[in-house]
Amino acid sequence: MSDTTRMTATAIAAAVRGGELSAREVASSALNLIAQHEGELHCFNVVTSEVALAQADAVDEKIARGEDPGPLAGVPIALKDNLCTRGVATTCSSKILEGWLPPYDATVVTRLIEAGAVSVGKSNLDEFAMGSSTENSAFGASKNPWDTSRVPGGSSGGSAAAVAAGFVPIALGSDTGGSIRQPAAFCGTVGMKPTYGLVSRYGLIAFASSLDQIGPFSTTVTDAALLLEAICGHDDRDSTSLRDTPTSFVGPLAEGIAGLRVGVITDFLSDADPLIVTAVRDAAGALASAGATVDEVAIPELMSGLAAYYLIAPAEASSNLSRYDGVRYGLRVDGPDVAKMNAETRAAGFGPEVKRRIMLGTYVLSAGYYDAYYAQAQRVRTMVANAFNRAYERFDVLLGPTTPSVAFQFGAKIDDPLAMYLSDLYTIPSNLAGHPAISVPFTLGEAGMPVGVQVFAPALGEQAMFRVAKAVEDAQQAGCRGPVELSAGASR
Amino acid sequence: MSEIVPGWELTVGLEVHCELQTKTKLFCSCANTFGSVANTNICPVCLGLPGSLPVLNEQAVEYAMRIGLALNCHVEPSIFHRKNYFYPDMPKDYQVSQYDEPINRDGSIELPSGTTVGIERAHLEEDTGKTSHMGGGGRIHDADYSLVDYNRAGVPLVEIVSRPEITSPEDARAYLNELRSILVATGASDGRMEEGSLRVDANVSVRRVGTTELGTRCEVKNMNSLRSLGRAIEYEAARQVELLEAGGRVVQETRHWNESTGSTSSLRSKEEAFDYRYFPEPDLVTIAPSSSWIEQVRGALPPMPGDRRRELTAAMAKSNPDLDASSYQDQIVTVVDLALDGLVVGAIAHGADGRLALARGANEAAARPDEARALSVEAFVELLGLETSGKISATQSKAVLTEMLDGHGAPSEIIKKLGYEGVDADALGVIVDAVIAANPNEWLRFVEGDERVAQFLLGQVMRETKGQANGKLVAEAFGVRKSR
Ligand SMILES: [Zn+2]
Numbered sequence: 024m025s026d027t028t029r030m031t032a033t034a035i036a037a038a039v040r041g042g043e044l045s046a047r048e049v050a051s052s053a054l055n056l057i058a059q060h061e062g063e064l065h066c067f068n069v070v071t072s073e074v075a076l077a078q079a080d081a082v083d084e085k086i087a088r089g090e091d092p093g094p095l096a097g098v099p100i101a102l103k104d105n106l107c108t109r110g111v112a113t114t115c116s117s118k119i120l121e122g123w124l125p126p127y128d129a130t131v132v133t134r135l136i137e138a139g140a141v142s143v144g145k146s147n148l149d150e151f152a153m154g155s156s157t158e159n160s161a162f163g164a165s166k167n168p169w170d171t172s173r174v175p176g177g178s179s180g181g182s183a184a185a186v187a188a189g190f191v192p193i194a195l196g197s198d199t200g201g202s203i204r205q206p207a208a209f210c211g212t213v214g215m216k217p218t219y220g221l222v223s224r225y226g227l228i229a230f231a232s233s234l235d236q237i238g239p240f241s242t243t244v245t246d247a248a249l250l251l252e253a254i255c256g257h258d259d260r261d262s263t264s265l266r267d268t269p270t271s272f273v274g275p276l277a278e279g280i281a282g283l284r285v286g287v288i289t290d291f292l293s294d295a296d297p298l299i300v301t302a303v304r305d306a307a308g309a310l311a312s313a314g315a316t317v318d319e320v321a322i323p324e325l326m327s328g329l330a331a332y333y334l335i336a337p338a339e340a341s342s343n344l345s346r347y348d349g350v351r352y353g354l355r356v357d358g359p360d361v362a363k364m365n366a367e368t369r370a371a372g373f374g375p376e377v378k379r380r381i382m383l384g385t386y387v388l389s390a391g392y393y394d395a396y397y398a399q400a401q402r403v404r405t406m407v408a409n410a411f412n413r414a415y416e417r418f419d420v421l422l423g424p425t426t427p428s429v430a431f432q433f434g435a436k437i438d439d440p441l442a443m444y445l446s447d448l449y450t451i452p453s454n455l456a457g458h459p460a461i462s463v464p465f466t467l468g469e470a471g472m473p474v475g476v477q478v479f480a481p482a483l484g485e486q487a488m489f490r491v492a493k494a495v496e497d498a499q500q501a502g503c504r505g506p507v508e509l510s511a512g513a514s515r
Numbered sequence: 516m517s518e519i520v521p522g523w524e525l526t527v528g529l530e531v532h533c534e535l536q537t538k539t540k541l542f543c544s545c546a547n548t549f550g551s552v553a554n555t556n557i558c559p560v561c562l563g564l565p566g567s568l569p570v571l572n573e574q575a576v577e578y579a580m581r582i583g584l585a586l587n588c589h590v591e592p593s594i595f596h597r598k599n600y601f602y603p604d605m606p607k608d609y610q611v612s613q614y615d616e617p618i619n620r621d622g623s624i625e626l627p628s629g630t631t632v633g634i635e636r637a638h639l640e641e642d643t644g645k646t647s648h649m650g651g652g653g654r655i656h657d658a659d660y661s662l663v664d665y666n667r668a669g670v671p672l673v674e675i676v677s678r679p680e681i682t683s684p685e686d687a688r689a690y691l692n693e694l695r696s697i698l699v700a701t702g703a704s705d706g707r708m709e710e711g712s713l714r715v716d717a718n719v720s721v722r723r724v725g726t727t728e729l730g731t732r733c734e735v736k737n738m739n740s741l742r743s744l745g746r747a748i749e750y751e752a753a754r755q756v757e758l759l760e761a762g763g764r765v766v767q768e769t770r771h772w773n774e775s776t777g778s779t780s781s782l783r784s785k786e787e788a789f790d791y792r793y794f795p796e797p798d799l800v801t802i803a804p805s806s807s808w809i810e811q812v813r814g815a816l817p818p819m820p821g822d823r824r825r826e827l828t829a830a831m832a833k834s835n836p837d838l839d840a841s842s843y844q845d846q847i848v849t850v851v852d853l854a855l856d857g858l859v860v861g862a863i864a865h866g867a868d869g870r871l872a873l874a875r876g877a878n879e880a881a882a883r884p885d886e887a888r889a890l891s892v893e894a895f896v897e898l899l900g901l902e903t904s905g906k907i908s909a910t911q912s913k914a915v916l917t918e919m920l921d922g923h924g925a926p927s928e929i930i931k932k933l934g935y936e937g938v939d940a941d942a943l944g945v946i947v948d949a950v951i952a953a954n955p956n957e958w959l960r961f962v963e964g965d966e967r968v969a970q971f972l973l974g975q976v977m978r979e980t981k982g983q984a985n986g987k988l989v990a991e992a993f994g995v996r997k998s999r
Contacts, residue, residue, distance in 0.1 A: 107566040120565065127559055129566060228565040233797035261568050262799050339797055342597050345608030346563050350663070361603055361661070388599070388792035397794060 027052045029506055032098045032192040032246040036139070039097035042086065046079035046097030050141050053099040057143065057190050060509050064166045066185040067144040068104045068114055075099065078141045085139075093139030095253055100135060101185040101194035104145035105152055106237070107226040108132055115228050116160035117150045119347045119354045119372030129226020130261070131195060131237050131254045138253040143191060146181030150374045151344065152202055152230040154178050155446040158437045159376045167210060168507045169472055173430040176206030176446075179240070183210040186240045189506030193250050194240040199230050200332050201425075201450025203238045204462040208475025209430035211464045211504045213247045213492070214240050216450075218482045219457030220265035222251075223258030229343040231336035232263075234454040242505055244463060244493045248272035251485070268483060275486045280494045281314030283487060286418035288479075289319050290326055291449050295427045298468040303424050306465050306476040309498030310422070310491065320418065324410035327403050328452040333444060334387050334400035335455075340377075341384030347372060379440065408456040412481065420491045421479040424449055425462040429472035449477060459485050463495045464504035473503050519683065519721070519749070520756045526720050526729055527687050527748055528679035531694055532672050533704045534642065534712040535578045541641045541671035542569030542611065549710055553664040561669035563606030568798050575671040576618070576802055578703035579639045580812045582673050583619025585701045585819055586634045586694075592803040593618040593638070595796040600789040604644035604663050612640035612674075614793045618802060624677075624697070625821050626689045627848045633678035644668040673703070679718065679729065684745040684752075691715055691741055696820040696852050708740055715744055719751045721759065730755070731765040735779055737772045747772040751779050823856045824848065827873075830860050834869030843870070846877035853884040861892035867899040875899065879916045886920040894919060898926040905987050911935045936983055943976075943984055947992040950975045962997050969993070 027035060027049045038044040054072050061067060085092040102108065105115045107125035109132075114120045128136075135142065149159035157165045157180035165180045167173040168188040175184040179196025183206035186194050196203040198216035207214020216238045227237055239250035251272050258264045287307050292300045311317040349355035349368030356371045358364035373381070387396035414421060426446055436443040453460040459482075462475035476495055480488035519525045540547050543560035559567040583590050596614035617638035625631050645667050650659030675694060681687050695713060698704040705712055720732035735751050738744040750772075755765050769788070770779040804812075818826070827847050828840060850856050850873065859876040863869045872895070880887035898919065902912040907930060918929040930936055950972060951958045957968045969990070976989045 105566075113565070115565075123565070125559075125564070125566065127564075127566075225568050226566040229798075231797075260570060262570050263797075338794060342599050342609050342792070342794070345599060345601065346565070346606065348601060348603070348608055350603045351562065351606065352564070362601070365601055385792065388794055390790045390792075393792075393794070 025052070028056045028189045030192060031243050032095065032241060033243070033249055035098050035192060036094060036096050036249075039082065039086070039139075040092060044097065046082035046092075046139075046141060047076065049097045050075045050079035050099055050143070053143055053191060056188075056509070060188060060190075063171060064168060064184055064188055065163055066101065066146055066165050066181045066188065066190060068116060068147055068162055068181070069112055070144040071111055071142060074111060075141050075143045078136065082139045082141065093137060093253075094249065095135065096139035098140050098193060099143045099191045100140045101144055101146040101182050101191045102132065102142055103148055103179050103182050103194070103196045105148060105197060105228040105230075106132060106145075106195060107228065108142070108145065111145065113145065113228070114162070115151045116148045116157075116162055117372065117374070117377070118161045119368070120352075121161075121354065123353050125226075127226065130223035130258045132226065134254050135195075140193075140253070144185075146179070146185055146194060148181055148202075149178035150377050151228070151340070152178040152197055152199055152235075153340070153376050153380055155201070155205055155443050156431075156433075156437065157181060158433065159374055161374055164433065167430050168505065168509065169211060169430070170470070173432055173472065174209065176209030176426075176430060178202040178206075179214075180206045182240050183207055183212055183214065186210070186212045186242060187505035187507055188509055192242060193246055195237055195250075195254070196240055197227055197230070197235055197237050198450075198454065199234045199336060200454050201447040203240065204425050204450045204460060204475070204477060205446055207240055207462040208425035208464075208473070208477075211473030211475075211507070212240050212242055213244055213461065213463055213496075214238070214475075215247050215251065215461040216453060216459060217251060217255065217485065218265070218268075218459045220263050221255050221268050221459070221483070221485070223261040223264050225258055225260040229339075231339040232343060233339060234332075234336055236454075244461070244489060244496045245273060245276060247461065247492075248276060248489050265483075269486060272485055272489050276489055276493050278490055279314065280310060280490050283315045283420065283491060284418045285310050285315045285317045285491060286320035286414055286421045287317065288325065288421050288423040289321050290323055291423035294448075295424045296429065296469060298466075299424045299427070299429070299474050302466045302468065302474045303422060303476055306495050306498065307422055310494055313494045313497070315491070315494070318418075320414050320421065322410050322414050324406050325452040326448075328407050328455050329444065329448050331400040331403035331407070332447075332451045332455060333383070334396050335404060337380040337384030338388050338397050339384070341381045341388065344373075344377065344381055376440070404455045407452050408458075411452065411456045411458060411479075415481040415484075419480070419487045420484065422491075423477050423479065425475035425477040426450075429468045429470065429474060453479060456482075458482055459488055461488055461492045463492045464499055465495060466500040467503050519752050522724055523721050523752075523756050524724055525682055525684075525748070525752045526679045526722065526732075527681040528718040528732075529677045529681065529687060529690060530716045530718070531675045531691065532714040533582070533675065533698050535575055535671040535673060535703050536705055536712075537572055537574045537578060537671055539572055539574075540669040541572050541575050541639070542669055545669065547670050549712070551666055553662070554666060556666045557668070561606065562665055569611060569796075571799060571802065572671060575639060576804065577812055578671070578701070579618050579637070579673050580804060580809060581701040581703050581816060582675070582698060583622065583637050584809070584813045585697050585816055586619070586622035586624060586637055586675065588619035588622030588634060588637055590618060590804060590809050591620055592616070592801055594801050595639075595799045596793045597796050599792040602643065603661065604646045604665070604668070606644065606665060606668050610641060610643065611796055611799070613638035624690060624693055626686065626693055627824060627844070628686075628689065630686060630689075632680050632686070632690050635676045635678050637673050637675045640672050640674060642667050642670040642672050679720070679732075684748040687717065687748050688741045688745045691744055692852065693820060699854070700817055700819055717744065717748055717751075719748055719755070720765070721752050721755045730759075731767050733765065733767065733779075734769045735772050736769060736782070737774075739774065743772060743774055746777060747779060750777060754779065820851050823851045827851065827856050827860055830863045831869045831873060834863050838870060843873055846873050849877045849881050853881050853887075855880050855884060855887055858887065858890060858892060858895055862895045862899060865892060865896040867896050868903050871899050871903060875912075875916060879913055880920070883920050886922070890919060894925055901926060901930070905985050907935050908985065934983070940988070943980075943988060943992060946976055946979045946984075947989065947996065950979065951996065961993070
């Protein structure tokens, strides 16, 4: 049997659709690699081998019947474990949801199955997507396949690591403040956050509803565009889902970037690691060579985003997470009365970072503090969006680093929440504005770890964003992206 | 302003929760029905399962607009907020409700007495589930365990908040009664207090006559009827007056009305009140009904009770101009409350006597309003005509109406069946003449003014007609012949 684990999703789908590979072969290949290396990387909370083989067989049967098996026919995919999957445990990497079996599939899961994708497992995350390293997972951290002493980033660290390890060519994550793009940068993969409302949130277990978006991981920009095509589009079950949005992202990649105006955000270059600053400048140079007009732009308002985010996101989270009260599902720790049962359940079920954010969010919404914190943060949010939009009067896309540093060592920041929060400094503004952004591997930085460059676009500007991302990718240093070689000793 | 205790004034504001009779719940497609088997009308959305999202029911928005427009409110662009507090029958541990940007604002209700009460707002929100405490005394603290039914969770409610402009228990009852009639008229609610589809809380305060600042209020909950609303307000006002007269002060708190003891008791103080941490619901978008939609809803509203009372009063004035309107005002209120005004106004328009139509409507028909609303105006007019013309007596007319409400057919058929057919005027004349001819001595005495023989002669006619003759008509027939 051939090893398909280093193929792109585009190549697998073409081979499966063309009858050169069976979906079962591809799934088995992925499951074999996972079986060999999952123990050292811990990308998954659960590997769903049976589901994967059944879905693969369904694809093969469709092909045998002469039916269209879909654009992702036979492509293995990892699903972040905050996406509801019917009958498959969905935990958010929290003890409070351990053992809960959703009675329904998230809209993106339904669409993936229709597109022919094969789901191999539920990938690990920081508990309820709160964190930047997966160290907040109740079930243990995932490892960075480039260097297992380093974090894969987070919160979608399991998805990023699974793609970087070659377990799957594509994965889904969710991005509330950078939870797709930051781990993508840390693991040398592509990671993209769509425009708020482009992808349905139905079935995504909420962290901060006004910021959350589901998005793709992949090894190439083309695969990310292909995956986004499969999951985007209006959904009647999500009131914030947009109508009449673009549906084609792969085709426009061929248009190139001649004439596109690219602005390099200078505010993001002052505090980043020097090798990362160099990477951004080199990427800008490559874009200019490819025909884009490149200039610098200062958008100082973006630097206020982090503070606003850490008021708005916890406020929404404090409310979204109230329902985990031990009454209906998940963990219950009994108590002498209902209030005590609620309290005991939540005390035992939530980890320290989740508790910290619930407390913070509860505080900022409290009577007497709302205006000073929550309302003020919303004004800053509007200011950030306006500042972005002013820049987009002059530029089609913006360019900057994804993270201030490369992937850090386990334990380096876990006891210093503020240092951890700063990993999201350059990703948070897009969430506040509801705009799309993508991280593309560009080079290797400190300690030989991958460095991602981020391309920002205005609302529904995904097509230009992908085109520029492709041009960045075309100029990337060889060996800066996954999948990495997993030998007997994956640790280097 | 009325003084409930000499020297003191009462101020009441009412908050009324009204369940909308939409087909489905506010944010999901589960059936909105009362009385289903527990936890059968539920889904991931109304159970608040992780990952589920609300989608607003357009019919609920339209019903809320109907209510707002019927209460003379402005319909405005509005948003939902989350009201956060832990409660086991609330699946998400927050309630999705409207807060400072409600759909309906600034309306009013005119009571039958002519008093106007301002409406601050009428906003949309979702209902909670229902908890049953099992074992012990059925109260939360001594129960062995509790069961929760989520069928009601997510049922759409409109909360109608009055301004604190009600000044007597009577007006509070009249307000609630009028509001209920309006809600039923809009078609948005069935108005049933006993099934909990209409629930009322009262904010009660008192102040000394002559002062302008409102007193400290208490919120009284758990009144299940118009009567208990009046009793609870009376009790609570008296309690507050007694407290203040004794030099104490009223503590702002929520109080529970106990129907069997007829008193209120403290549920929780202001300090124990929840901090609801309201913030805009990020899973829903702004509701901004277009002006054409608003006008379409306004245009489709049927006449409201106030308009209908005015119409009925006008019909009465035309039909019975010599009657003092105040003498039948109560009957008009009853008839309109029970939606029997269509029948009564229709009957008057078809020539029925107004006083008689209104009396039958406010009494016999009002006793069985559902059946009475199904009567045809023609049948009602026929019945009233028979009574007016003396073909049947008042007692017989009421009996016939009862049979009509039982669905036993047209008045003429019922009269035949009951043997009330009477005797027509010509036939009666022949019989009267025959009786006079057969009893010349008695007739002479009658003509000379001996009233005692009148009864005898009437009895003879009745015997001849087997009791079918109308006594009044027989007396008239004798009278006519006497004066010849
Ligand atoms: Zn439901």
